Amino acid sequence: MVWEDLMSLADEMFQAMMDSSPLSAAMFGLPGWDDQLEDLSVESEQAMRARIAGILSRVETSDEDPVTLAVIRQQGQAIIDRTDARLVEHTVAQGLAAPVNGLLMIATKVDVSQRLDKFPRYIRQAGQRLRESDRRPLQRHVEAGVERVQAFLDSPAQPWEGDHSGEIRAAVAEFRDVLASIEDGRGDEHAGLCWLPEGEENYRKLARNYTTTDRTPDELHRLGLDLIAGLREEYAEIGSRLWGTSDVPEIFRRLRTELLWDNEDQMVESAVEAIARAQAEAPNWFGRMPKSECQVRLVDEAGRSTAPIAFYMPAAQDGSRPGIYWLNPLGATERSRTLSEATAFHEAVPGHHYQVSIAADMDMHEMRRFAFIEAYLEGWGLYTERLADEMGLYSSDEQRLGMLGLDAMRASRLVVDTGIHAFGWSRQQAIDYLRENTVMAEPEIISEIDRYIEMPGQALAYMVGRLEILRIRAEAETKLGDRFDIRAFHDLVVGSGAVPLSTLDQIVTAWADAP
Structure with missing residues (x-):
C-alpha cells in the first residue's frame, strides 16, 4: 500500500x-x-x-x-x-x-x-x-x-x-x-x-478491543486474582511502617474509617497541590511539555449523582478551554482521602493531561492524535500512579496506601468485570468482592459496579495496559542499560498517540534497537 x-x-x-x-x-x-x-x-x-x-x-x-x-x-x-x-x-x-x-x-x-x-x-x-x-x-x-x-x-x-x-x-x-x-x-x-x-461472544470481542490483546476472560480473571494476592503483601509492608500492623483487614478498616475528608474544600486543595508538585518535577522525567494548562473544577450539583468520582476532559484544540480535572464531591466525607493524590496523578499530571495534550501537539495524522484506545489511554494513567512514586510525588505513606488502594481497585476490575459478564456473577457478588479486597467506600463500590455492568470490558483496559507498558519499559531498560533515558522513553510513549499495545511494543523495540 x-x-x-x-x-x-x-x-x-x-x-x-x-x-x-x-x-x-x-x-x-x-x-x-x-x-x-x-x-x-x-x-x-x-x-x-x-x-x-x-x-x-x-x-x-x-x-x-x-x-x-x-x-x-x-x-x-x-x-x-x-x-x-x-x-x-x-x-x-x-x-x-x-x-x-x-x-x-x-x-x-x-x-x-x-x-x-x-x-x-x-x-x-x-x-x-x-x-x-x-x-x-x-x-x-x-x-x-x-x-x-x-x-x-x-x-x-x-x-x-x-x-x-x-x-x-x-x-x-x-x-x-x-x-x-x-x-x-x-x-x-x-x-x-x-x-x-449473543452476550458471551459480544463480551469476548469487547474484551479484545478494550485490552487490544487476545487474553481470554478466564486469563484476565486469573490475572486479577494473582495481582490482588500480591498487593496484600505491599499493604502489609506499608501498614507495618505507618501503623505498626501488617494485618491487612485492620489496615483496610483504618483506611475506610479513619482517613476521611472533613469537607469538599480539602478534596480540591489536595488535588491542586498534588498537580503543582507533579508539574514542578515533570521536566526531570519528560522532555516534552503540554502547551495547555490543567485546571481543577468541581462537577456541578445536578450531575453529581451519576458522574464518576473524578475524570479528565481534554483541552480544546483552539485554546478556548484548558484541560480540566473534574472532581465529584458527592459523599466526600465518606471517602478515604488517601486516594486523592494517586487519582490526580492518573487523571491530570503526568497522566491523561500529559498523554492527551502532548499527542495533540504532535505532527501526526489526526486519526492517531485523537484515537480512543482504552488500553493505551488508561494503561498510561495507571502507569503514572506508580511512576509518581518514582518521581517522589506522594506526600506520605498514607498516600502511598492510596496508590495501593487504586491498584487493588484496578486489579479487582479484572476479577469482577469478567465475573459479571463472562461467568454470570450477580451484582451483589461483585459488590462483595470489592468490599473484601479494596478500601473503597460504599458509595464508590456501588458506583463502580454499576459502571462495569453498563460498560462491559472497559474496566479491563487499565491494568492490562499498565502491565504492558511496564513490560515494554523493562525490556528497553535491559537492552539499553546505561543508555536508557527515561525522558526519551516517556516522550516516545506519549508522543506516539494512542496505539494498540502490540504496536507500542514495536515502536519502543525499534527505538531500543536503533544504533
Whole structure:
C-alpha cells in the first residue's frame, strides 16, 4: 500500500470516527462537527457499520507506516464490535455511557448551541431503541435512569438549553415515560452480558478491543486474582511502617474509617497541590511539555449523582478551554482521602493531561492524535500512579496506601468485570468482592459496579495496559542499560498517540534497537 492510499484511508477513518461520535469532536474542540449529533437509529448504525467495514476491506499490509495502519484497523473494528453489542439498548443509568444521561452531562461542559435542534431526535431515538429491543436493562438501572432524568426535568432551565428548552424537555419527559414503563428489566442476579442474546461472544470481542490483546476472560480473571494476592503483601509492608500492623483487614478498616475528608474544600486543595508538585518535577522525567494548562473544577450539583468520582476532559484544540480535572464531591466525607493524590496523578499530571495534550501537539495524522484506545489511554494513567512514586510525588505513606488502594481497585476490575459478564456473577457478588479486597467506600463500590455492568470490558483496559507498558519499559531498560533515558522513553510513549499495545511494543523495540 502506497503512502497516499494509506493517508486517504486514515482520512476516511477519522471522518467516520468523528461522524459516529460528534460529541467526541466537541470534547476535543475539533471544528467541523459543531452542528452534528449522533443518529441512534438502527438504520444509521448499520450504515456506519457498513461504511467502516468498507474502509477496513481496503486496508492492506504496508511498510510505509505500520503504526497508522494498526490504528486504522483497531479503531474500525472497535466501532463494529460495539455496534454489534447493541449497548445503547440496555445502557440507561451510568455516566457518559448512557446516551441520554451522557448527553445531559456533556451539555454542561462543552458548547452545544449549534446542535440543540438535534437533541429531541437523539433522545427520542434512545427511547425507541429501548422500546423495541430484546435486550433489557437492569431494572435498578431503569429506576436510577428515571430519577436522573426526573431531576433534570424538576430543575430550572439551564443556560445551555437556549431557545430549545421546551422541545428538549418534552423529549426528556417522553424518555422518562419509556423508562418508567419498563417492568421486565433484568434482576441483579443477571447483571452481565452473558445473560443477553449473543452476550458471551459480544463480551469476548469487547474484551479484545478494550485490552487490544487476545487474553481470554478466564486469563484476565486469573490475572486479577494473582495481582490482588500480591498487593496484600505491599499493604502489609506499608501498614507495618505507618501503623505498626501488617494485618491487612485492620489496615483496610483504618483506611475506610479513619482517613476521611472533613469537607469538599480539602478534596480540591489536595488535588491542586498534588498537580503543582507533579508539574514542578515533570521536566526531570519528560522532555516534552503540554502547551495547555490543567485546571481543577468541581462537577456541578445536578450531575453529581451519576458522574464518576473524578475524570479528565481534554483541552480544546483552539485554546478556548484548558484541560480540566473534574472532581465529584458527592459523599466526600465518606471517602478515604488517601486516594486523592494517586487519582490526580492518573487523571491530570503526568497522566491523561500529559498523554492527551502532548499527542495533540504532535505532527501526526489526526486519526492517531485523537484515537480512543482504552488500553493505551488508561494503561498510561495507571502507569503514572506508580511512576509518581518514582518521581517522589506522594506526600506520605498514607498516600502511598492510596496508590495501593487504586491498584487493588484496578486489579479487582479484572476479577469482577469478567465475573459479571463472562461467568454470570450477580451484582451483589461483585459488590462483595470489592468490599473484601479494596478500601473503597460504599458509595464508590456501588458506583463502580454499576459502571462495569453498563460498560462491559472497559474496566479491563487499565491494568492490562499498565502491565504492558511496564513490560515494554523493562525490556528497553535491559537492552539499553546505561543508555536508557527515561525522558526519551516517556516522550516516545506519549508522543506516539494512542496505539494498540502490540504496536507500542514495536515502536519502543525499534527505538531500543536503533544504533
